Amino acid sequence: MSLFRRYSLVLWLGLVFAFFSSAVMAQDSGWSAYKSRFLMPDGRIIDTANKNVSHTEGQGFSMLLAVFNDDQATFDKLWQWANTALYRKDIGLYSWRYDPNSTPHVADTNNASDGDTLMAWALLLAGDKWNDSRYTKASEKLQAALIKYNVIDYAGYKVMLPGVKGFNQTSNVTVNPSYFIFPAWQAFYAHSHLKVWKDLDESGTAMLSKMAFGEFRLPTDWVDMQADGTMKPASRWPTRFSYDAVRIPLYLGWAHPGSPQLAPFILWWQKSPRNTTPAWIDVMTGTKASYNMSPGLLAIRDFTMANAGAISPNLAPKDDYYSSTLQLLSWWASHKG
Template identity: 40%
Template sequence: MDMMMYPRPGKVGLLARRCWPVLLCLTLFAGLAATAGAEERYSIWHDYAARFITDEGRVLDTGNHGVTHTEGQGWAMLFAEAFDDRARFDALWSWTEANLDVLGSGLLAWRYQPEQTPPVQDLNNATDGDLLIAWALHRAAYKWREPEYEHLSIRLRQAIQRHLIRDYGGYTLLLPARDGFVRDDRVTVNLSYWVMPALREFATVDPDGPWLRLLLDGERLLRNARFGDHDLPPDWLTVHQDGTLEVAQDWPPRFGFEAIRVPLYVVWAGREDEAKLDPIRAYWQSPVGGKPAAWINVVNGETAEYPLSRGGMAVRSLLLGMPGKLPEQIHPEDDYYSASLLVLSMLAAFLPEPTLSQATPNQ
């Protein structure tokens, strides 16, 4: 497969392994330097941490009453690793492990509500959050030569494989959570939960696992799940036993706040051609001189009365191949989700793809 372009063990691979932490930082910040000065390279991370992460390591969803999700913990852990903030990473993981590793399945509870007693009310997981955290732990293991982080990543990946992957309707599917999405005659999935760059890397370090099948079938679903006049994927998708696809009935039939992460992850994984994102690109290019609506109903064409957030516009710039238009700072009007999409888009544009995962963390 053309995606398997990572160096195999040997003299070249060994030399690259030893240089990996340096190369990661140099490449990331060399890219960021094209649009920001030396002091600004870290400022977006410092601003994000100051606004959305508590001293104890809990990420606040400021658009949702200050709750915490595994999604946010995973994103922030990826940010901390990318910006070489080991202390913050350790705090984020320590809080996550202490407060969300309570299910007994190896998966993590998806939501923490500080005003509730106990704060974890829903004993279910969110698969994208688990994938993000497993990926962040894996990257941190090699960045800082910390074997324990790789052990934790493997444990979480094994739990994902055990509980959340199902062959159904001719596809290898990623369940959004362990409970609640499988019926006798259908399975509901969320295509934005396919964290493509994480799946790509896991397929390299664990070639006998399900990760490559997930990646390829996620792309196949994206090619087939096109609805409405603009041929867009919906936030939530139903897969029937015979392989037919339809917009899920239990959520608004939108290309919106969920599906906006699809192009982000596909571009980050370098899989635009395989996933065929041209309809999304064409839709986002259409408002000449204006911003696209925050969501569109893929059934009747109704659109939101407000535009994409700054974070959403960052994802748009990423997909349209305009990294120079990515915002360099978080603004006061950016809530947790918008700010997260903004930083994620910057990492997708400038963070080098992990190419040295054959190394052992303690080498």
């Protein structure tokens, strides 16, 4: 072996070792802390900033993190709790919210398509990672239910509705663009080759280009789309680029690195120093939050602005469920988790 080839091999092995050392660090520190704070013994993830309710979003996010951290035991616990507490056999989807403080615990049986998508994505990854067809088949079943109950053709687009009920008003539909989980749709298409997933990816990016509101051309958390394809901030919610919409550049950059559609987010965040970036902005009035981004929101900012070195797998001591989740997801996205 030549000296150059020997040096190249040593360098490659060093890079591989460095990556997996970082991954082990993420599991030993961030993931362990995450589980100790938010995972209940029965497998329920609690939203600590929202009276310890649980939802399919939390179960799905955490199932993804379990796969990334090669933690099958925790994955099974998370999945089993969701199946026991939230699964709807009639439609093959999950009720979106569980409130331990109310009776019944599941008062609203509507689904949330982002939570179901996250769970289906995690199950698909789990089937590959642990070579277990149970997970793969469950993912395929959940994907099929999403297509049947949440995907529609509207105004020339393939649209993922936020839930089975309440978002299709015929004359217009309401969408949440943070539910456009592009890397999941890509994974589903790569697995099944069903055109619907490719269409959702293409329609989602096309729709985002029309969700350019206000001075900074940003999407709002919720958007109303008319039958002619025009879009405006949803009438039933604040006109903010906020805690939902902040996930858009994470999913977009994860699936489409370097997409020009990341530009509005970058331009908006460049307006403020990193550590004093407002948590949200009302895109129509220009009013900004009086408080700054949490560590999880900052991690998405760093991911979007190619500042991956600033994203830590170590959680801040008192950070809540949502911020901690976004921080760990951004770390894994930036390391191609």
